[in-house]
Amino acid sequence: MISVAPADVRNRQADLIATAQREPVVITSRGAGRRAVVVSPEFCDRALQALEDQADIRAAAAARQETERIYHEDLAAEVGH
Structure with missing residues (x-):
């Protein structure tokens, strides 16, 4: 499972969606911890x-x-x- 900051989601959207086909991608933010998890359908x-x-x-x-x-x-x- 990989973790990325929200700003990185915008810059790496296609790559993160491809990664989510293989493993969950955790979107994190400082202070709030995990904000969302992107997974394959x-x-x-x-x-x-x-x-x-x-x-x-x-x-x-x-x-x-x-x-x-x-x-x-x-x-x-x-x-x-």
Whole structure:
């Protein structure tokens, strides 16, 4: 992962976008630390999918803890079948 100052982003935009295809590029500023991270679209897609998967895993775990029974007929009526 490389770090650059905001002024360098303007001067090296094409190079930084190319670098972001291989590794995250951190944009930093004095006093504020990390301001942004530039990543490839593929990295972003994988990260979002991983977050969605984790949310699904947590929801499934919570559903397994429920003790209320849902009957097939009730569910079918609720979804319109």
